[in-house]
Amino acid sequence: MLIGVDLGGTFIKVGLVDFEGNILRMNSRPTYAQRGYTPIIRTMAEQIRELAEAQGIGMEDIHSIGIGVPGPVEYTTGRVLYCSNLSWRNVELGTELNSMLGKSVYVENDATAAGLGESLFGSTRGAENSVLLTLGTGIGSGIIINGSIYRGSHAAGSEIGHTIIGENFYDCNCGNNGCFETFASASAIIKYAQHRISNDRVKTLILESAFNKAENITAEIIFEAAKKGDALALETVDRMCKYLAIGILNIYNMLDPDIIALGGGVSESENFPIEQVKKKVNEMVFSKDVRYGEIVPASLGNSAGIIGSAFLGYYNNDGKSFESECRRELR
Amino acid sequence: MLIGVDLGGTFIKVGLVDFEGNILRMNSRPTYAQRGYTPIIRTMAEQIRELAEAQGIGMEDIHSIGIGVPGPVEYTTGRVLYCSNLSWRNVELGTELNSMLGKSVYVENDATAAGLGESLFGSTRGAENSVLLTLGTGIGSGIIINGSIYRGSHAAGSEIGHTIIGENFYDCNCGNNGCFETFASASAIIKYAQHRISNDRVKTLILESAFNKAENITAEIIFEAAKKGDALALETVDRMCKYLAIGILNIYNMLDPDIIALGGGVSESENFPIEQVKKKVNEMVFSKDVRYGEIVPASLGNSAGIIGSAFLGYYNNDGKSFESECRRELR
Numbered sequence: 001m002l003i004g005v006d007l008g009g010t011f012i013k014v015g016l017v018d019f020e021g022n023i024l025r026m027n028s029r030p031t032y033a034q035r036g037y038t039p040i041i042r043t044m045a046e047q048i049r050e051l052a053e054a055q056g057i058g059m060e061d062i063h064s065i066g067i068g069v070p071g072p073v074e075y076t077t078g079r080v081l082y083c084s085n086l087s088w089r090n091v092e093l094g095t096e097l098n099s100m101l102g103k104s105v106y107v108e109n110d111a112t113a114a115g116l117g118e119s120l121f122g123s124t125r126g127a128e129n130s131v132l133l134t135l136g137t138g139i140g141s142g143i144i145i146n147g148s149i150y151r152g153s154h155a156a157g158s159e160i161g162h163t164i165i166g167e168n169f170y171d172c173n174c175g176n177n178g179c180f181e182t183f184a185s186a187s188a189i190i191k192y193a194q195h196r197i198s199n200d201r202v203k204t205l206i207l208e209s210a211f212n213k214a215e216n217i218t219a220e221i222i223f224e225a226a227k228k229g230d231a232l233a234l235e236t237v238d239r240m241c242k243y244l245a246i247g248i249l250n251i252y253n254m255l256d257p258d259i260i261a262l263g264g265g266v267s268e269s270e271n272f273p274i275e276q277v278k279k280k281v282n283e284m285v286f287s288k289d290v291r292y293g294e295i296v297p298a299s300l301g302n303s304a305g306i307i308g309s310a311f312l313g314y315y316n317n318d319g320k321s322f323e324s325e326c327r328r329e330l331r
Numbered sequence: 332m333l334i335g336v337d338l339g340g341t342f343i344k345v346g347l348v349d350f351e352g353n354i355l356r357m358n359s360r361p362t363y364a365q366r367g368y369t370p371i372i373r374t375m376a377e378q379i380r381e382l383a384e385a386q387g388i389g390m391e392d393i394h395s396i397g398i399g400v401p402g403p404v405e406y407t408t409g410r411v412l413y414c415s416n417l418s419w420r421n422v423e424l425g426t427e428l429n430s431m432l433g434k435s436v437y438v439e440n441d442a443t444a445a446g447l448g449e450s451l452f453g454s455t456r457g458a459e460n461s462v463l464l465t466l467g468t469g470i471g472s473g474i475i476i477n478g479s480i481y482r483g484s485h486a487a488g489s490e491i492g493h494t495i496i497g498e499n500f501y502d503c504n505c506g507n508n509g510c511f512e513t514f515a516s517a518s519a520i521i522k523y524a525q526h527r528i529s530n531d532r533v534k535t536l537i538l539e540s541a542f543n544k545a546e547n548i549t550a551e552i553i554f555e556a557a558k559k560g561d562a563l564a565l566e567t568v569d570r571m572c573k574y575l576a577i578g579i580l581n582i583y584n585m586l587d588p589d590i591i592a593l594g595g596g597v598s599e600s601e602n603f604p605i606e607q608v609k610k611k612v613n614e615m616v617f618s619k620d621v622r623y624g625e626i627v628p629a630s631l632g633n634s635a636g637i638i639g640s641a642f643l644g645y646y647n648n649d650g651k652s653f654e655s656e657c658r659r660e661l662r
Binding site: 072081082127128129143145146150151152153154155156157158159160162163164165166167174175176178246249250251252253254255256257258284286287289290291292293 | 413474477495496
C-alpha cells in the first residue's frame, strides 16, 4: 500500500493507494493554514493512521508516503522551500512527518506529482514526453521527459506558469509582469472581467450572475455568460484562449512533447473551450508540416495529485529512477 | 576522421575534424543559394574530397559526415524540411550526399549541432543539461538534456527563438507576433533602431556611423554608439537586454539547465553587454533562494557548428545514443 497526500491551502487530502494506482480510501481535513506547520503535519499523520486503521492494516504494510505541495520543494531532502498558501518557508516536511510515523516520505511540487499521476495512470499514460498544465488559482506544470519527472538541474524548472508571454495590466505575485498564469488561470480571467467592469464600466451578464458584486465572479460564471453570448464574457474567454495557445505554443517550441494535458479547476468546467484553444494553437504553430503534441483534458481530476504523490517513493529506495522502474513494472 | 559541414545561406564551410574535436583543415565556398539544391550538394561533396586529398587520406578514412542546416530537419532521414535562407523545402540532403560519396550522412539543425559542439568541447562541457542560444539574424537554440541532444517527440522542439515573450511593433517571419528572435537577435535590434529613427525622427550617432543610411546599420554600430553614450543606442541595448533576460528566465522556468551559453554574431562582439543581461536576469528570477544556471559566452565561435556536426554520426551506427557514448569515450 502507498500513501499519497495532496496538501492544499484549504484542505489536506490523504489517500491510501494500491500498487495499481487505485485510491482505496481517502479522507480530508481543513488545513487551517494559520496554525503553523507542526500542527498541520500532525493532522496529516493522524489522517494517515486513520486510513490504515480503517483498512485494517498496520504501518508496516505501508511502503512509503508521498506529498504534493503547492510550491517549490527540495525533493532530495523533503524540504518545502516556499509555499505562499501556507506561509511556509524552508519547512522540513519530509523529516518531520518521517519522525512522527517512521516511514519514508517523499515531497514534490503538487503539479509535478499530478503530472506523474496522469503519466502513470491517466491522460498522458505511455507518452515518453508529456506536460500537464493545471489551470487553477495559478498555473502549475508537471513535465515528464524520457518517461521520468523532469525537474531541471536545480529542481527549479517546471514553473511554466511563470514564463513571460506578454504584457498584462497587472503584475504577477512573483514580481514580474506578463507571466502565463496572469493571463490564463482562474484568477486571471476573473481579474480581467473585474478590470473591464470597473475601469471601462462595461455592462455584462457576468455581473448580474454574480449578484452585482464583482468579488463574486467565478470562472464558471464567465464561461456560462459566454455560452449565452455575453460580449464581455466572450472577450474574456477569447483572451484566455489566445494566451493559453501562446503558452502551449511555447511548450511546443521548447519541449515538443507527445502530449499536453490540461487539468485543474478551470479546465474541468464542462464549458471550458478546449476546442477553441486547439484551433488557436493550430493557427499559430511554427511549421504546418509537423505533427505536434495532442492537447487533451487531464483524466484523473483531483485524484492525480494523490495518486502521483503516492508513487513518488515507490521505487526510489534503491536509488534507481523510480518512475521508469515503475513504468516497467506497470507495462 | 570526421567531416562537419556548416551549411549557411552565404557560405558552405566544411571541416575535417579529428576524434578529439580539433578541426585539422577547413575550406569555405560561396553557397549561391539561388542555384537550387543539387549543385549546392555537389559543391559540398567536392569540398569534402578536397579536404581528404589535402590531408592525404581516402574516403575510407572518413567515419561519417554531419551537416548543420539553418532550419528544421528530419534527423532520422536526413531530410531538410524547410530552409528559408536557401529556399529549400523537403530536400533529401542526407540521401543525395550519401549517393555522391558513399558515406553515412547525418543532418541536424545548425543551432542544435552547435549546442552539441559546445557541450562536447566548449562552454557547456560536462553539463548534464545545457542550452546554447545563437544570437544572429534570428535566434537558434541547441538543447542538451541528460547529456544528449533534446529534439522533442517530433523533432520540432528547440525552436526557442519562436517562443512568444511579448508584443512587438513588427511580426516575425513565422507569422506570429512577439517571438523571442524579434526582440533580441541582430535583425531585431537593427529593426528597432531603424523604426525609432524613421518613425520618431530620433537624432542619433547610430545613423551618423551608418553614413546616414538606415540600411547600413549593424548590431556592432549600435553597441559602439551605446558605449559612447548615445541615447537611442542605449535604449536599444537596454531593450535587447530586457528581452534576452525574459527569454533566459523562460528557459530557467521551464528547463532549469546547469548552464546557458550565448553564441552567434551578436554575442561575439566585444561590446556585447553580457553583464547587463545577467543583472537583469538576476532581478527577475522566481526565487532568490535558488541557484540558477550560469550564463556564459559560448567558446567555440563559428567552429561549434562544424565540430558539433562532425560528431553527429560518430556513435550512431549501432543505434545507441551516440552523444552519451561519445561522452563516455571522451571522459
